[in-house]
Amino acid sequence: MASLTNRPELLKDGKRLDGRAFNELRPIKIEAGILKNADGSAYLEWGNNKVLAAIYGPKEAVPKHFADPAKAIIKCRYSMAPFSGLSDHGRSGPNRRATEISKVTKEVFENVVLLNEFPGGEIDIFIEILQSDGGTRAAGITAASVALANAGIHMRDIVYAVSAGRIGEHVVLDVNMIEDNYSDADMPMAISPRNGDVLLLQMDGGFTREQLNEAMGMVLEAGKTISKVQREALQKLYEVGE
Amino acid sequence: MGVLETLRGNYAKELLDKGIREDMRGMHDFRKIDVKRGVIEHAEGSAQVDIGNTRVLAGIKLMVDEPMPDTPDQGNLVMNAELLPMASADYETGPPSPESIELARVVDRGIRAGPSIDLPSLLIEEGKCWTVFVDVYVLNYAGNLFDASQMAAMAALLDTKIPKYEDGNAIREESSGKLKVDKIVASTTFGKIGSALLLDMNKYEESVAECRLTIATDGSSVRAMQKGLSGSFSVREVDEMAGISLEKYKELKDIIESTGE
Amino acid sequence: MREILFPGDVISDRPIRMPNATIANGVTVATTLAMKESGKDHIVPLTGPWVPKAGDPVIGIVSATRGNMSEVDLSFFGRGLILYSKDSRDSKFAPGAAVEATVKNVENRKDVILAFPTPLEGGIIVNVKPTKVPRIIGKANTMIDQIAKLTRCKIAVGRNGMIWIDGGNVALAIAAITKVEREAHTHGLTDRIREMLEKGFIE
Numbered sequence: 001m002a003s004l005t006n007r008p009e010l011l012k013d014g015k016r017l018d019g020r021a022f023n024e025l026r027p028i029k030i031e032a033g034i035l036k037n038a039d040g041s042a043y044l045e046w047g048n049n050k051v052l053a054a055i056y057g058p059k060e061a062v063p064k065h066f067a068d069p070a071k072a073i074i075k076c077r078y079s080m081a082p083f084s085g086l087s088d089h090g091r092s093g094p095n096r097r098a099t100e101i102s103k104v105t106k107e108v109f110e111n112v113v114l115l116n117e118f119p120g121g122e123i124d125i126f127i128e129i130l131q132s133d134g135g136t137r138a139a140g141i142t143a144a145s146v147a148l149a150n151a152g153i154h155m156r157d158i159v160y161a162v163s164a165g166r167i168g169e170h171v172v173l174d175v176n177m178i179e180d181n182y183s184d185a186d187m188p189m190a191i192s193p194r195n196g197d198v199l200l201l202q203m204d205g206g207f208t209r210e211q212l213n214e215a216m217g218m219v220l221e222a223g224k225t226i227s228k229v230q231r232e233a234l235q236k237l238y239e240v241g242e
Numbered sequence: 243m244g245v246l247e248t249l250r251g252n253y254a255k256e257l258l259d260k261g262i263r264e265d266m267r268g269m270h271d272f273r274k275i276d277v278k279r280g281v282i283e284h285a286e287g288s289a290q291v292d293i294g295n296t297r298v299l300a301g302i303k304l305m306v307d308e309p310m311p312d313t314p315d316q317g318n319l320v321m322n323a324e325l326l327p328m329a330s331a332d333y334e335t336g337p338p339s340p341e342s343i344e345l346a347r348v349v350d351r352g353i354r355a356g357p358s359i360d361l362p363s364l365l366i367e368e369g370k371c372w373t374v375f376v377d378v379y380v381l382n383y384a385g386n387l388f389d390a391s392q393m394a395a396m397a398a399l400l401d402t403k404i405p406k407y408e409d410g411n412a413i414r415e416e417s418s419g420k421l422k423v424d425k426i427v428a429s430t431t432f433g434k435i436g437s438a439l440l441l442d443m444n445k446y447e448e449s450v451a452e453c454r455l456t457i458a459t460d461g462s463s464v465r466a467m468q469k470g471l472s473g474s475f476s477v478r479e480v481d482e483m484a485g486i487s488l489e490k491y492k493e494l495k496d497i498i499e500s501t502g503e
Numbered sequence: 504m505r506e507i508l509f510p511g512d513v514i515s516d517r518p519i520r521m522p523n524a525t526i527a528n529g530v531t532v533a534t535t536l537a538m539k540e541s542g543k544d545h546i547v548p549l550t551g552p553w554v555p556k557a558g559d560p561v562i563g564i565v566s567a568t569r570g571n572m573s574e575v576d577l578s579f580f581g582r583g584l585i586l587y588s589k590d591s592r593d594s595k596f597a598p599g600a601a602v603e604a605t606v607k608n609v610e611n612r613k614d615v616i617l618a619f620p621t622p623l624e625g626g627i628i629v630n631v632k633p634t635k636v637p638r639i640i641g642k643a644n645t646m647i648d649q650i651a652k653l654t655r656c657k658i659a660v661g662r663n664g665m666i667w668i669d670g671g672n673v674a675l676a677i678a679a680i681t682k683v684e685r686e687a688h689t690h691g692l693t694d695r696i697r698e699m700l701e702k703g704f705i706e
Contacts, residue, residue, distance in 0.1 A: 035382050083301025088412075118552075246627075
């Protein structure tokens with residue numbers, strides 16, 4: 001949340017700066033299986049976000065004392081390229097923010113992956129933000145889900161994630177960079193669409209209870225669109241052609 | 243390198259003894275090269291280069307900075323390379339490896355020695371200059387990162403726009419023109435396996451290479467070199483490779499200059 | 504009719520124990536991308552790691568030998584095990600040796616006990632996606648026989664996705680196998696592979 005003193009107008013003629021309605025997603029494109037070495041991968045463009053996700057595994061856990069004899073462990077690395085932002089050159093490698101995102105992302109996938117099927121194993125999830133425009137953790141989780149499905153890691157669902165926020169009195173879906181910098185609330189969520197379970201939930205700013213419910217409703221509704229794009233990316237790999 | 247790579251590397255070596263390359267290429271042939279510019283709009287310049295299955299992305303950021311005390315009348319060039327853990331099962335997370343540092347330094351040396359970039363032209367006013375950050379991201383490893391990274395960095399520099407400068411700040415929404423690239427430098431990396439000298443090694447060939455030589459040229463002169471690995475070359479071999487590298491320049495320059503459209 | 508199932512898709516509204524599926528809230532859901540023929544109960548995974556079962560032929564590389572046991576790398580999160588009988592005079596495999604064997608049984612999902620290990624001398628090993636192995640072999644071995652014949656290579660295919668190739672035109676055999684792996688789901692593949700092999704052309 002930035003200071004409100006030099007906040008730009010985020011709404012114009014009842015619409016958002018990029019012309020979207022309050023409950024409208026930015027355009028999302030996903031391509032699965034694009035990296036040759038990884039066991040699964042996905043490239044995602046979500047508005048101006050550009051994200052690569054790659055999966056290695058299941059493989060033998062290293063170092064060995066990290067292994068859990070009863071189930072697989074998941075390692076997750078979310079990182080942002082130093083050229084990804086609109087401002088100055090960023091720092092290379094994961095900082096404190098990225099380390100936290102890596103942790104909560106790992107916990108999302110620990111919920112849906114059938115870890116018991118790979119005792120003593122390890123699954124690596126790598127998320128690289130090549131270009132950032134707000135909502136990168138949601139974009140990263142959405143891409144990593146497709147990469148996991150591409151790798152054929154057994155899991156209960158294809159998770160999606162998106163954020164909701166608030167601009168003045170309006171609850172809005174899929175907060176972009178400028179909205180994120182100046183909005184009154186931001187709440188990224190990851191959802192298991194099969195049953196609507198909440199797997200990631202973070203929030204800062206302010207929501208009344210009614211606004212919170214409206215925001216969660218928007219996130220659930222948006223799942224229909226996001227899940228469809230995820231599935232189409234995977235299905236495309238298996239279309240029968242010449 | 244895993245056992246499978248070594249097995250396949252040994253096979254590549256056996257074939258090379260008969261004068262044949264594992265993937266049937268000529269000794270001095272590159273794999274298919276693709277260059278795409280402008281892939282990251284938020285960066286001041288960017289390019290993605292594929293050589294066979296090797297994929298490298300270079301992104302460039304310009305920042306208003308102060309000149310270095312020992313070069314008060316010019317801008318700065320800062321080169322960094324990351325071997326992303328997603329690029330290979332053998333790469334690990336953690337601090338930069340000696341391999342990634344060598345990669346960045348070799349690419350840096352070729353571009354500086356060109357010189358490709360006129361660093362004095364990056365001085366804005368006394369005490370203010372542009373620092374050009376070049377970040378090379380290895381996305382998929384399949385051999386010959388040196389040439390792929392050099393081409394990506396070079397193509398990204400050709401794509402770079404300088405932001406407008408105003409009261410000590412970079413205004414990125416407006417451009418004050420393209421970064422001036424004086425000279426294109428092209429790099430060729432040779433490997434020695436047995437008695438064979440080959441260009442653009444794939445990952446299996448690299449797994450058995452005794453030594454490696456990267457030569458960057460501007461078409462008429464050799465501009466930078468780096469030998470790697472513990473084997474040795476004869477002086478005659480170095481001369482032979484320099485000749486091939488100079489001959490390859492035109493072909494590589496055309497690829498670097500292509501905008502990928 | 505064939506349809507693609509995604510992880511989380513309901514296969515049956517009753518709980519059924521089957522591979523590549525899990526039971527959640529009383530219904531059976533797919534856990535991997537899979538193909539389902541209408542009317543049939545089981546699903547065929549389109550991608551994913553090898554799930555070892557007794558009788559699977561495998562290729563692997565011995566990673567360690569100590570006491571009466573060799574560990575074998577099968578490109579899999581667990582390990583293969585060759586157990587030597589105590590009084591056996593058979594020579595033991597040295598680390599780095601390539602072997603062909605059959606899965607005898609699987610313990611705790613990850614310890615794959617191997618039977619009939621035989622050494623593979625020379626050659627190279629390539630890895631393919633285990634789910635593509637049936638296509639690489641082909642109906643009644645048609646695909647793999649065709650590749651072996653037209654490249655004059657000896658080829659042994661492991662269900663774990665490791666393929667051993669020796670002699671003949673190895674580069675062409677690798678190119679053909681990679682093409683089958685990539686285009687496994689398309690029609691007319693056997694003919695296209697024959698064409699490629701006869702031309703000797705590598706894409």
